[in-house]
Amino acid sequence: MMAKWSLRGIFGGSRPIDEQTWEQLEDALILGDLGAEASERLVAGLRAQAERLQVRDERDLRSMLRDALAEELSENDPTLHLRRPADAEGRALPAVVLVVGVNGVGKTTTIGKFARFLSRLGKRVMVGAADTFRAAAVEQLATWAERGGAEVVRPERAGQDPASVAYQAVAHGIEENADVVLIDTAGRLQTKAGLMDELSKIRRVVEKLAPVAEVLLVLDATTGRNGIAQAEAFLNHAGATGIVLTKLDGSAKGGFVLSAREEAGIPIKLIGVGEGIDDLHAFNAEAFARDLVG
Numbered sequence: 622m623m624a625k626w627s628l629r630g631i632f633g634g635s636r637p638i639d640e641q642t643w644e645q646l647e648d649a650l651i652l653g654d655l656g657a658e659a660s661e662r663l664v665a666g667l668r669a670q671a672e673r674l675q676v677r678d679e680r681d682l683r684s685m686l687r688d689a690l691a692e693e694l695s696e697n698d699p700t701l702h703l704r705r706p707a708d709a710e711g712r713a714l715p716a717v718v719l720v721v722g723v724n725g726v727g728k729t730t731t732i733g734k735f736a737r738f739l740s741r742l743g744k745r746v747m748v749g750a751a752d753t754f755r756a757a758a759v760e761q762l763a764t765w766a767e768r769g770g771a772e773v774v775r776p777e778r779a780g781q782d783p784a785s786v787a788y789q790a791v792a793h794g795i796e797e798n799a800d801v802v803l804i805d806t807a808g809r810l811q812t813k814a815g816l817m818d819e820l821s822k823i824r825r826v827v828e829k830l831a832p833v834a835e836v837l838l839v840l841d842a843t844t845g846r847n848g849i850a851q852a853e854a855f856l857n858h859a860g861a862t863g864i865v866l867t868k869l870d871g872s873a874k875g876g877f878v879l880s881a882r883e884e885a886g887i888p889i890k891l892i893g894v895g896e897g898i899d900d901l902h903a904f905n906a907e908a909f910a911r912d913l914v915g
Contacts, residue, residue, distance in 0.1 A: 636679050643668060646686070653876030654845040659883060660876075663689060687914040693879055694906035697888030701863070701903070702834050703744075703801055714831040715747070715794040715802045721820060721859050722839035723851050724755065724808035727867035731839050731893060732803050733765025734901035735865075738891075740770035741899075744800040749774045749790025751783040751823060754807045762805050768898050771803070783807060783819060784826040791830045802831075817858040824860070837890065839865045842877050849884050856885055863890035866904075870895045878909065 631645050643664060650660035667685055676682060703716040720735075722728045736746045748766040752758040753776055763773045774790035787804045794802040804827070806820060824833055838861040840848045855861055864881055869892050882889050889904045 637677050638671065638679055638682055642679065642682070650876055654880060655876030656846065656880050659880060663693075683914055687910045690879065690910035690913065691907045694882060694889070694909060697882060697886075699863070699888045699890050699904045699906070701890055703739075704834075705800060706832055706834075708831075712795075713798070715791065715799045716834040717791055717794075717802050717804065717827055717831050718835045718837060719804045719806060719820070719823065719827075719833055719859075720837050720839060720865075721806050721855050721861065722808055723855075726808070726839045726841040726844075726848070727893065728805065728808060728839045729758065729761050730765050730896075731865055731867055731891075731901065732762060732805055733769040733771075734893065734898055735803060735891065736766050736769030736771035737898045738769075738901050738903075739801055745798070746771040747774060747790055747794040747797065747799045747802045748772070749787050749802060749804040750776060751786040751790070752805045752807045753781055753783050753786060754809075758805070765898075766803075772797070772799075784823045787823045788826045788830065791827050795830060813854040817854055820859050835863060835890075836861045837863050837865050838885070838887075839867060840881060842866050842869045842881075845877050846880055846884070848877075849881060852885075856887075861885075861887055863888050865889075865891040865893065865901075867893035869893060870900070 631649055647660050647664045650663060651657055667689060670685060671682060705713045705716050707713055720728060720732055732748060736748060739746050748762065748771045750759040750762045750773060759775055763775065766773045774793050776786050790804060791802050804823065806823060807816065827833060836859055838852055838855050840852060864885060864887060866878060866881060866889055878889060891901055892904050893901050
């Protein structure tokens with residue numbers, strides 16, 4: 622089960638479609654945090670399609686809704702781009718992934734779960750603890766990364782420059798022939814400009830050794846659309862290539878999956894559906910739509 626929020630309760634088997642059906646569907650989408658405008662647009666499209674095809678049975682409407690949701694969620698390619706690049710001598714370099722997001726969204730645990738996800742695919746993973754601004758961040762990250770089967774590269778001294786730690790992690794990954802290096806980054810500094818400057822510096826320094834393959838933005842599904850507003854600086858300036866949605870397990874905000882993809886303009890690549898180390902999965906639009914609609 623990917624998400625607790627569901628549209629299944631709207632459809633009562635083989636009942637005929639009536640005005641109440643459309644009202645219930647739109648209300649459920651809005652309550653699921655899809656947003657009023659997007660919900661209205663989706664329902665209007667389904668209604669027009671149902672009239673054109675003379676659909677009268679709720680079972681057929683369920684199938685149409687499932688297909689419409691899957692189509693919307695498939696507009697961006699959710700593939701993780703983790704192919705290892707090569708240097709000038711042909712030596713394989715690790716795929717470098719920067720993990721970004723505001724504090725409190727579950728970034729630290731997500732990195733550990735992502736390390737586990739990759740380890741189960743046979744990848745050798747290194748994790749760079751480059752969030753040196755937050756107290757205890759390094760120890761928290763180390764605990765989760767080690768649970769995920771990854772080696773952790775820690776700062777060599779207190780207050781070490783984050784870009785220096787990131788460089789150190791990628792260099793170690795190259796030496797140890799790692800497949801993937803995950804870089805944790807700060808989620809908050811005194812100003813947004815300072816935070817984006819720090820991320821830009823990390824990227825510049827890292828790319829002296831290896832290109833950045835992905836910049837994954839972690840969002841907390843329970844914060845709904847507010848989460849996107851909080852992450853606006855990352856979307857506009859950090860070069861995010863994909864979204865990781867956390868805390869979908871107990872959320873009534875399943876519609877946020879659609880609004881996050883639409884408003885952010887980048888694909889959802891991973892979803893967190895529980896608190897366990899194995900509860901991070903690759904996002905599949907058809908499976909998610911089927912889970913919500915039945």
